Amino acid sequence: MRARTVPQPGWSFEYLMWIFTRISGLSLLFMGFIGLVSALLLGARTQMDLPTLVRWTFFQNPNHVVNSNIADVTIGWSNAYWQIIQMLMIFFGVSHGFNGLRVILEDFIGHTILQPLTRGGIFLIWLFTMMVSIYVILAS
Numbered sequence: 106m107r108a109r110t111v112p113q114p115g116w117s118f119e120y121l122m123w124i125f126t127r128i129s130g131l132s133l134l135f136m137g138f139i140g141l142v143s144a145l146l147l148g149a150r151t152q153m154d155l156p157t158l159v160r161w162t163f164f165q166n167p168n169h170v171v172n173s174n175i176a177d178v179t180i181g182w183s184n185a186y187w188q189i190i191q192m193l194m195i196f197f198g199v200s201h202g203f204n205g206l207r208v209i210l211e212d213f214i215g216h217t218i219l220q221p222l223t224r225g226g227i228f229l230i231w232l233f234t235m236m237v238s239i240y241v242i243l244a245s
Contacts, residue, residue, distance in 0.1 A: 122204055129201040136194050137162055143190075164191065188242055195238045203231045 140162040149158050207227050214220060 122207075126201060126204055129197040129204075132197045133194065133201065136190060136197070140190060140194075143186075163194070191242050192239060195242070196235065199231060199234050199238065203227055203234075 141158070144153070144158060144161050149161065153161065207224060210223050210227070211220060214223060
């Protein structure tokens with residue numbers, strides 16, 4: 106195994122993925138903060154316990170609010186805003202994770218014939234995961 110160097114600035118695939126990893130990590134923190142603040146503004150501080158609030162912050166699913174003191178979950182909690190936030194969170198989280206997996210696997214396989222096969226396989230698994238995630242978000 107050889108040491109991986111930081112890609113040089115330019116428009117190469119490695120450099121763009123290096124930038125994307127940093128942006129996706131920051132966006133996950135930012136969207137978690139938005140989820141927490143939005144939930145608190147909607148009344149979560151008096152209607153949810155702490156574990157439900159944390160679950161809601163990182164995966165805004167209306168079923169997470171069912172166990173709280175909220176009388177009608179569909180008012181304010183089950184709408185397009187939360188679905189969009191949830192899809193963005195899933196996109197950045199899954200993409201960030203699969204890009205990290207790609208980097209780790211390419212460190213071990215190097216520049217052989219397996220590299221394009223590995224990238225293709227990871228892309229197909231990423232695509233399947235995104236489709237299932239969006240289905241779950243829109244169906245719940």
